[in-house]
Amino acid sequence: MAIMPAEGFVGSHMLQQVIPWSPSRGNLLKRWFLMLGASLGAPVRLAQGLPPTRGLSIGIIFLLVNLAVFGLFMALPFFLLTGIALGGMTGTGGGPMLYQALLQLVVFGGTFIFGVLVSTLVVGLLVHVMIVLTGRHEKGLSATLASLMVTSGPLCVLVVPCLGLYASPVIIIWWFINSVLALQGVHGISTVRSLMCALVPMVLIVGGFISLVILGL
Numbered sequence: 001m002a003i004m005p006a007e008g009f010v011g012s013h014m015l016q017q018v019i020p021w022s023p024s025r026g027n028l029l030k031r032w033f034l035m036l037g038a039s040l041g042a043p044v045r046l047a048q049g050l051p052p053t054r055g056l057s058i059g060i061i062f063l064l065v066n067l068a069v070f071g072l073f074m075a076l077p078f079f080l081l082t083g084i085a086l087g088g089m090t091g092t093g094g095g096p097m098l099y100q101a102l103l104q105l106v107v108f109g110g111t112f113i114f115g116v117l118v119s120t121l122v123v124g125l126l127v128h129v130m131i132v133l134t135g136r137h138e139k140g141l142s143a144t145l146a147s148l149m150v151t152s153g154p155l156c157v158l159v160v161p162c163l164g165l166y167a168s169p170v171i172i173i174w175w176f177i178n179s180v181l182a183l184q185g186v187h188g189i190s191t192v193r194s195l196m197c198a199l200v201p202m203v204l205i206v207g208g209f210i211s212l213v214i215l216g217l
Helices: 028-041 043-048 055-090 095-133 141-150 153-159 164-187 191-216
Strands: none
Touching: 028 043, 028 055, 028 153, 043 141, 043 164, 055 095, 055 141, 055 153, 095 141, 095 164, 095 191, 141 164, 153 164, 164 191
8 A cells, every 4th residue: 555645745755844834843832933944944844834725814814914014114113203203393103194104104004014915916817827838747836936936035035124016026036936936846847947937028028118108117
């Protein structure tokens, strides 16, 4: 009787590794920290170990938590400084002006999270189309989307003081490299093909955005 590896294991059949999101790894906070470490240091093994039936949902949750947590820490100093400034001007805690600043922060945060999530889904769809068009592949669309989402660990750079969104180029490049490696491992394709499939959609999107800006002018 053949013994197959359990869902969520990667590596050889002799030495298996449970993905960090497995309930056996502890509570949600501990699992998120483990996922973050794997996303930064071992994106290929992390993406390969995602359960086929729950990989996309795990990826979405991980991406949303990253955006919420790191986005909050990025915006918190600005909110505190705003509150201090308003309190100094009014001689109070800021009152309605402080609440208005908080509301603007919530709206900005929600827009930021929604925008990144939608952008990731669109890019993932385009990347998978490229993978399908360029030859053989091992997994479906959900695996491609999940691979892009679980490699979002570089968003942690947002919490670096005085950098935040100014570090966006570092975040994008790091996330892009990790996703290329993850796609290569998940779909069993070459590094060059994975790079091309990930790069072409990015170029098309950036080129389209620049074209819209030029036409708008």
